[in-house]
Amino acid sequence: MSSPENKSLPPKWADRLLESFCSEEQLEILQGDIHELYAYRLTQMSRFKANLHYIKDVFDMLRPFAFKRKHTNYNYGPMFGNYFTIALRTFKRNRVPFLINLIGMSIALGCAITAFVNYQYNSDFDKQEKNAAKIYRIGFLQSTEKGMVPYGVTPIPVAELIRGTLRDGEEAIQYMAKDGQFRIGDEMFQKQVVYADPAFTRLFTFEKLSGSLSLDDKANVLISDELAITYFGTRDVVGKPLTQIIEGGRRELIVGGVFKKFPMNSSFRFDLLTSYDNYFPDPAQRSVIENNWSRWATTFLFLKDRTIADLLPKQLEQYITTQNEARPDLKINSFYVESFIGMSARAIKQRNQGHWMGGPMPPAAVIAPFVMAGMLLLVACFNFMNNAIVIAGTRIKEIGIRKVIGGRRKELIIQFLSETMIFCVISMIIALGLAEYFTAGWNSIWSGVEMSVTYSNNVFLIVSIVLLIIITGLLAGGYPAFYISAFKPISILRGTTRFAGAGMLTKSLLVLQFSISLAAVLFAISFYFNSKFQKEYDLGYAWRSVIQVGVRNEQQYEQLRNSLQTNPNIKAMAGTEHHIYSSSYKVAARFEHKVESEINVLNVSDEYFGAVDVRVIAGRNFRKDEASDINESIIVNEEFARKFGLGDDAIGKQIMFNDTIPMFITAVVKDVYLGALFEPLSPVAFRYAPAKDYKYLVVLTEPDQLLDVNDQIKTSWNKVFPDQLYPGRLMESRMMMALEHFDSVVILYSFLGAVTLIMSISGLYSLVALNLQKRTKELGIRKILGAPLRNLVYHSGKLFFVIMSISFVVGAVLGSVMVNALMDSVWEYYVAVNSKVVLIAIGILTLIAIVTVAFKIRSVVIGNPTDSLRHE
């Protein structure tokens, strides 16, 4: 390759570098000198060293005297001013497509900003904690059929056992979050209260607003500023009384201090904090509970380094047997210690069963907005490219003349790019406003999420916004700028430039736009069908007409029940220990040789099935207080019978619970979905619960009277138990929360579909218009020669049909795959995308597209051919 004389030449790239910055008048002399030096050095040292010296010499020339001087003095201010004016005029002349594009781009950018805000909210989770690197949490793993399930809690005795092994300055902190009932003045409310060891406020990062945040005095309660404002009306509340209603009485507490409420994106969301000692209502019982392996608490560790964190799981192994004897229903496999950093995010991701704190959004909810914003941005950019290329047809003379009078290509590119940038900046300004709405809308979809767009001190967001403008600008304007500036001035001015506005690229971009639109519409429609399907799905119980009221004991149950006896709107009532979707427990069951290790069991009364409308399909209901039913009868759901292969004659079969208790099936009920549609249908067994175990009063009414009846029960409750907060809940309210998310998703995707659709249609319209404009003469001649209407429509609409058909295939495939993947990751039971959904989506798109384009085609087809053929 290299000739011998090449061998004595210095590295080429260094020469090129020198040429790039060195002025012409200096270049020859300077380059000559360093070449000569190079040749001289080659006689003195190795080639490698000479090369290094040469490179050093080149960089040494980076001095003002050697630099290129600008030959022309641009008048930058007016130049860009004129670009701006030209841009505005172009926008004005093509008002409709640009306006549509502007709206689309703004919405896309607004979504992108929201996606960034959403990302930041979740990545900043627990950022307020300054000691995060030193804090750990102990948890344990339960081995189940589906693998290891983490629990972020520890048996209560563990904390005390660990304390001995800790070094100076290290702490084990117990933390217990429970719902509590409180009274301030005349106002009663229910709120989460946290019981924690004194080290909690010392070692975790709190912002003290007033008083002292010490947890040493068990007569004190610490409250958040938010709670203080809500219930006291002032932040100055230190020393004020607050009553907690506990089992068997009241506990008078005094506000010891006020802390600033933790931000919503933190693990801690409590408003009330008090001493861990207060967790034990009866101090005499404390030692019993502290040695009870079946009760759990969160245990944080504050450690100097990882040493103990690494040793602990091994040390704790010796207690696994003790623990498993105390809780045979939940066998521990091993203990683990995890860092506070990323703790809540892991808990959400791994579905930690004992995470008694808040958590960030699941990863899918962080990625989804980016996908949506990305899709919108792509469509908006494609649309802009199409518009710009089509519109360039009207600016071709401007470009030709600019070139003839000495405009260089670079300048034209800069001009067109700056036009795009202006467009992007305008879109961004609108987008900043839209982002506020989008973020508010996003907040409303999620419960317990409160994010806002803040610019102050937020380098990340500002950098993202600037990058977003630059990237969109280059993406949208890059190709048009190069394309437009490449025209040859001579052929432009001679009129021979064949303006290929509808080239392959424009067509492919349009196909992509339409595919994305179709996918979005597909999303909207299938989510709509799905939410309908799931709302109407027979879960096996009347979840839309049941009210559940928690009761403390049999006496309270009786009192409440008696007070409701006369209510005509109540169709049925029942007491029960467990309640569907609220509580249950698990046992291992065996039939002959077949073992199912996880059977959900609910202890219920004989009236329960009537009160939640669970239909008995075979056998008999429990008989009230009959000894054999209490001891050995179970009622199972169909899935139970299926799992054990019992077939139709399940009645009377013997099932062993935990290998020790023989049970006999007395009835089979319709399938009951304990975890609604989020979890697969599981085998369920019901046992008889005597009245002394009742935890709930369950009330059945009609769906349309649900709220009225709930109010009536509340009134009765307040009359009978004036001291206690009404604990009634609608059974549907917890499930509905999930269902409402579906509705929001439908709205979200309908919106996405509409925006992309409008942009695609506007792109299609201008493309078809351009295509027809170029072919008016052809169509005119066809018409004169007697082409029938059908033929004319075919020829003028061919392009349109081809584009639509390809888009439909691509979009339908793309959309179905994505929708199915998404739904499958969320639900166990859903309607997958089927031909009906696809057809509806295609129908909607075709209809809108045809209506838009037909108008244009019609004017050409029925137009007078002489108009198009007349010259001058």
Added chain:
Amino acid sequence: MKGTYLGEFEELVLLTIGSLKDEAYGVSIKLDIEDRAGRVPSIGALHSALYRLEEKGFIKSREGGSTQVRGGRRKRFYTITAHGRQALTKSYNLRNELFKLVPGLKLNIK
């Protein structure tokens, strides 16, 4: 304005140009300084100084003498102008005067 001010390195370069007579161009000046003064001026710094000297009117240049190792590129030869000589003399005199004023310093002319 810097005007007639002559920096230390510039003076060295100016004197070297004078001493090299008609053969003063970038590389020869650099190598001569390396030989005599025992310091290695970077080629960039040297050209920068030459550029300044020419701007101040102490030297003038002509182009010519391309060679093979230079890839056929011309050299730029420098010669001192009358103005340059004047500046050198002025600087020499100033130094001489000051030198005499320092007690205990003796001229040791070889």
